[in-house]
Amino acid sequence: MTDTGLPTRILGRTGMAVTRLGYGSVELRNARPEARRVTDTVAGELLNAVLDEGINFVDTSPDYGLAEKMIGRFIAHRRSEYFLASKAGCRVTDEPGGDGRHSYTRANVVAGVEQSLQRMRTDYLDLVQFHGRPVLAELIEGGAIEALQDLQRAGKVRFIGASAMLPDLPDLIATGVFDEFQIPYSLLDRVHEGVISGAARAGAGTVIRGGAARGAPSDEKQWVDASLGVSEERARGLWEHASLDDLLDGASRMAFTLRFTLSHPDLDTAIVGTSRVEHLRDNLASLRQGPLPADVYAEALRRLDEAAARIGQ
Numbered sequence: 477m478t479d480t481g482l483p484t485r486i487l488g489r490t491g492m493a494v495t496r497l498g499y500g501s502v503e504l505r506n507a508r509p510e511a512r513r514v515t516d517t518v519a520g521e522l523l524n525a526v527l528d529e530g531i532n533f534v535d536t537s538p539d540y541g542l543a544e545k546m547i548g549r550f551i552a553h554r555r556s557e558y559f560l561a562s563k564a565g566c567r568v569t570d571e572p573g574g575d576g577r578h579s580y581t582r583a584n585v586v587a588g589v590e591q592s593l594q595r596m597r598t599d600y601l602d603l604v605q606f607h608g609r610p611v612l613a614e615l616i617e618g619g620a621i622e623a624l625q626d627l628q629r630a631g632k633v634r635f636i637g638a639s640a641m642l643p644d645l646p647d648l649i650a651t652g653v654f655d656e657f658q659i660p661y662s663l664l665d666r667v668h669e670g671v672i673s674g675a676a677r678a679g680a681g682t683v684i685r686g687g688a689a690r691g692a693p694s695d696e697k698q699w700v701d702a703s704l705g706v707s708e709e710r711a712r713g714l715w716e717h718a719s720l721d722d723l724l725d726g727a728s729r730m731a732f733t734l735r736f737t738l739s740h741p742d743l744d745t746a747i748v749g750t751s752r753v754e755h756l757r758d759n760l761a762s763l764r765q766g767p768l769p770a771d772v773y774a775e776a777l778r779r780l781d782e783a784a785a786r787i788g789q
């Protein structure tokens with residue numbers, strides 16, 4: 477992969493230099509025509525803009541409707557420009573997007589990877605992450621880890637990861653078999669702040685989802701859907717009790733949110749999703765500004781701790 481001028485970090489023991497802003501492709505799902513948010517044309521423009529702007533990490537999943545197919549259709553010819561991460565354990569069905577359920581049997585894991593390779597018109601995936609809140613005992617029982625290791629030996633998968641949450645993460649980290657963990661985190665949802673560092677200390681790469689707090693702090697989104705489990709009321713309450721507007725120094729709330737995420741010392745890349753090229757460009761501008769100044773970051777953490785104590789968990 478060529479140096480594109482964006483800040484990069486080594487993704488843990490994968491040794492790969494990934495841009496600190498990645499692209500999360502869930503917004504390209506479009507599985508049901510009536511729920512269509514992104515036309516094929518816009519999907520093609522977005523995916524090519526991601527690469528043109530220098531982002532080299534693309535995250536997807538068989539669970540994200542048409543997203544894998546869009547990646548295959550619009551950027552497979554640029555395959556050497558991006559580190560491609562997908563998921564495993566999503567139940568394989570003929571329908572794009574599957575049925576939202578997960579099965580960690582060897583047969584389902586192998587069939588899923590083969591289907592991802594075909595949809596994305598590639599002969600290898602850089603990273604395959606177990607999806608759907610995988611629990612270690614289930615992965616072992618189904619032979620899922622061995623299945624991915626066999627695919628690794630066959631050259632179809634380069635690195636193995638897990639998209640997981642507490643309380644399951646510490647057991648998965650302790651196995652030492654995962655090269656990467658995908659973990660949710662933002663200033664409105666800091667539950668995983670410490671375990672991100674735990675994963676990094678164990679040598680794994682850290683990929684953060686939800687780092688834009690799903691756009692909730694922006695004027696257009698009005699606090700809707702900040703993250704799984706964070707209500708609109710809580711998101712707005714945290715922001716207001718912490719008086720974060722006082723720390724913006726002329727920046728937008730979204731820029732502050734993203735720069736806060738990127739200030740976490742143990743985060744390698746934040747895979748922010750968007751359906752709009754303008755938002756992609758705004759997020760790149762925030763990335764180029766870098767993490768927050770150390771004193772502003774420390775003050776934001778202090779205020780958010782105080783606000784959380786005041787309004788409760």
Ligand SMILES: NC(=O)c1ccc[n+]([C@@H]2O[C@H](COP(=O)([O-])OP(=O)(O)OC[C@H]3O[C@@H](n4cnc5c(N)ncnc54)[C@H](OP(=O)(O)O)[C@@H]3O)[C@@H](O)[C@H]2O)c1
Pocket residue numbers: 499500501502503535536607608639658684685686687688689690691692694697730747748749750751752755756758759
């Ligand atoms: N493993 C899992 O279980 C799992 C679950 C969810 C997601 N993911 C992955 O993680 C990626 C990101 O996660 P996420 O979508 O939950 O969180 P996110 O990246 O924090 O939020 C994405 C949302 O934020 C909005 N947004 C982004 N930039 C914005 C901006 N500058 N201004 C206003 N709104 C903005 C986008 O809306 P617009 O389209 O309007 O820009 C989009 O709806 C996904 O794409 C996917 O690859 C994984």
